[in-house]
Amino acid sequence: MENVIILGTGCAGFTAGIYTARANLNPLILEGKQPGGQLTTTSEVENFPGFPQGVDGYDLMDNLRKQATKFGARVENAFIDRVDFSDDCKTLYSGDKSYKAKVVIIATGAAPRLLGIPGEQEMYGGKGVTTCATCDGAFYRDMEVVVIGGGDSACEEALFLTRFCSKVTLVHRRDELRASKIMAERTLAHEKIEAVWDSAVEEILPGEDGRVKAIKTKNLKSGEAGEIACKGVFIAIGHLPNTQPFEGILDLDTNGYLVPANGSMVKTSIPGVFVAGDCADHVYRQAITAAGMGCQSAIEAERWLAESN
Ligand code: NAP
16 A cells, blocks of 8 residues: 555646655656646746746756656556555555555646537547647647637737737637736737637637637627637637546535535545645645645645554
């Protein structure tokens, strides 16, 4: 049986790994479907303390991985689809394979939210619909694209895409961006970016080649229908927490986020099970806050193991 299993290799998971490894707990970190987490799909991270020039998201995660493994954390690839926390010895299942641990730190993060409109699934990944400008932006050199959303992610995606694309249309359902002031101003001031306000995207239309040709929009104030020709659709409308294996076992809020218990930020109602990062935080959702929760959960795990041994 393992002392500590950490689920997830984002900022929260690796920080928990660094702390539990340095506490000689020999943690096992299980890496899910997105090694390195969401930051590996971001370009420059400008707000992680200690990097006045900014840091590439992939490099930051690679450094966290090196730091955790340097102190003895082990990383294994396994997507956990089921858990049993009914015993002191917690069991985690990945298909037919199972893992047992005294402590589990859940840092499974969140995944991009999709619109659920016609055309989205059909053209997702490779045919023009994507959730990652960093991954796919370069494929749209000299082309017109749309970005959907009004938060920091949408602004970041739109600004990143101006490096390649001839025009970026930002489609938002309201007439004001949710993004931070600095990002909103930078985005709206960019000569290649045009904002389309108060508009919902109702359908993504394919061309004869089966790839994106245009989006159909509806103005939510006037009801007027519109169409925007584009080769790429970048969806940036927030995230859904990766918490499905814990449904019915741990407390989740109505949006599926794990809810810590007993006034703590990282303890759950089950002793020895802790949470960290975006799977349990719909408010801050920052790399640095995820890292902070990873640190807290590791310290709580260490205390809990010391008390229960
Ligand atoms: P977010 O702040 O939740 O914004 C999501 C955006 O998508 C909102 O504008 C929302 O519209 C829109 N939206 C949601 N569901 C929609 C739907 N079904 N149809 C159309 N539009 C929809 O998410 P985020 O931009 O991913 O940011 C998440 C967190 O990460 C935030 O705290 C953000 O500050 C942070 N972040 C920071 C940086 C940075 O500092 N560099 C970069 C990226 C993200 P409404 O505005 O109408 O709700």
